[in-house]
Amino acid sequence: MLAMKRISHTHENTLSDFLSSKGWFEKKCISCGNRLFTKKRLGQSQENCERSKCSNNGNTFLKLSRRSRMLTIPMINDQIESFFKKNHFSRKDPMPMVNPNSKTDVIMAGVQILDGVIHGNDDVDNGRIFISQPSMRMQYQSLVKEFEGTSTSFVNICTEHMDATIENHLAYIDLWLTALSLLGLHMNDFKLVMRMSNKDWGTGAISSLELFFVYCDIELGDAAFAFIPHRDNKNLVISDIGFGLERIAWAVNKTPSYFDQIRPLSQTLPREYLDTCRSLSLLALTGIQAKNKGPGFQFRRFAKVLAIKYPSSCHAGVLEYYFSYWSQFIEPLVSLPAAMFAVNSEIGRLRNSRLADSFKESALENESTEDYLLRLFLARNATIDEIEVALKHERANT
Numbered sequence: 313m314l315a316m317k318r319i320s321h322t323h324e325n326t327l328s329d330f331l332s333s334k335g336w337f338e339k340k341c342i343s344c345g346n347r348l349f350t351k352k353r354l355g356q357s358q359e360n361c362e363r364s365k366c367s368n369n370g371n372t373f374l375k376l377s378r379r380s381r382m383l384t385i386p387m388i389n390d391q392i393e394s395f396f397k398k399n400h401f402s403r404k405d406p407m408p409m410v411n412p413n414s415k416t417d418v419i420m421a422g423v424q425i426l427d428g429v430i431h432g433n434d435d436v437d438n439g440r441i442f443i444s445q446p447s448m449r450m451q452y453q454s455l456v457k458e459f460e461g462t463s464t465s466f467v468n469i470c471t472e473h474m475d476a477t478i479e480n481h482l483a484y485i486d487l488w489l490t491a492l493s494l495l496g497l498h499m500n501d502f503k504l505v506m507r508m509s510n511k512d513w514g515t516g517a518i519s520s521l522e523l524f525f526v527y528c529d530i531e532l533g534d535a536a537f538a539f540i541p542h543r544d545n546k547n548l549v550i551s552d553i554g555f556g557l558e559r560i561a562w563a564v565n566k567t568p569s570y571f572d573q574i575r576p577l578s579q580t581l582p583r584e585y586l587d588t589c590r591s592l593s594l595l596a597l598t599g600i601q602a603k604n605k606g607p608g609f610q611f612r613r614f615a616k617v618l619a620i621k622y623p624s625s626c627h628a629g630v631l632e633y634y635f636s637y638w639s640q641f642i643e644p645l646v647s648l649p650a651a652m653f654a655v656n657s658e659i660g661r662l663r664n665s666r667l668a669d670s671f672k673e674s675a676l677e678n679e680s681t682e683d684y685l686l687r688l689f690l691a692r693n694a695t696i697d698e699i700e701v702a703l704k705h706e707r708a709n710t
């Protein structure tokens with residue numbers, strides 16, 4: 313029987329002692345009750361931690377002082393990467409979005425680089441890893457329209473260390489705080505929120521001590537020191553510290569919208585539309601195609617948003633923009649034309665099946681919507697008026 317090692321109050325106290333030695337003062341969140349730390353000695357002993365559930369999503373951080381010059385996302389990534397390289401972390405290439413060692417359909421976080429050890433038979437390697445991992449979280453899809461600062465895909469910029477000690481972990485937290493300071497984010501504007509957590513994602517209970525990094529009222533990332541059940545009745549102890557790179561960029565540059573960081577500047581389009589094209593590009597450059605399950609099902613869900621809600625838009629320019637964006641972080645497994653073909657085929661298939669209701673004739677397999685309408689026009693003597701009515705009907709049902 314595995315003697316499950318759990319995070320204890322000793323670990324919590326070690327972390328809080330460390331933070332107080334660095335000039336952080338302990339308070340308590342008035343809403344969730346979690347312990348929080350700020351650099352401000354004065355003020356009330358209870359305040360709001362401003363994590364998502366406690367926050368009123370006011371984005372007050374936008375009013376803080378800003379840099380005189382913007383930094384692009386790749387600039388910020390390079391700066392953080394060189395900082396960790398100097399501090400003896402070795403950079404790993406990101407995983408493709410589908411990883412055979414992982415239990416999720418698509419990669420959700422950089423820590424999954426350890427999946428071969430956690431779930432497979434890979435040996436424990438206690439090197440210090442730095443990784444900028446494109447990641448996707450479908451649970452954010454419904455939030456994008458409503459909440460600023462959310463996107464279904466992002467770069468999870470992380471440090472990972474297997475077989476870490478709590479002392480290692482504390483040293484890495486300190487490094488991250490320095491890396492954020494060097495980008496111009498002042499420590500006086502941060503709240504660090506501590507929480508113990510015991511989760512089970514179907515592979516045994518994971519016990520972890522978490523510290524969330526909240527910049528004024530936007531959460532940028534978190535540091536977890538975790539015990540994970542492992543083979544031979546042992547626990548794997550990991551330090552996993554990860555941030556949303558694009559969120560850091562928003563905090564640094566303080567543009568009115570988060571999407572100002574991640575959209576083509578020449579285009580003003582709805583957040584949902586941009587987010588859908590962005591995530592679809594990430595899946596497509598990995599060679600994923602529409603399917604009824606697995607990663608292909610996520611592809612289908614995004615393509616459906618474009619086909620149904622934005623049928624008459626031309627997506628090519630925006631998809632190409634995001635294809636180049638992701639290519640800065642992850643090696644595409646297919647060419648841009650192949651990725652575009654996969655996206656357009658699925659959008660065409662979905663649009664054709666909806667238009668077929670008006671014409672009582674189905675499209676052929678892999679027939680583009682343009683070819684389908686032309687065939688109806690030429691071979692069936694459909695009139696331009698009939699086609700207009702069908703397109704109007706399609707738009708009305710968005």
Ligand SMILES: [Zn+2]
Pocket residue numbers: 341342343344345346360361362363366
């Ligand atoms: Zn709270």
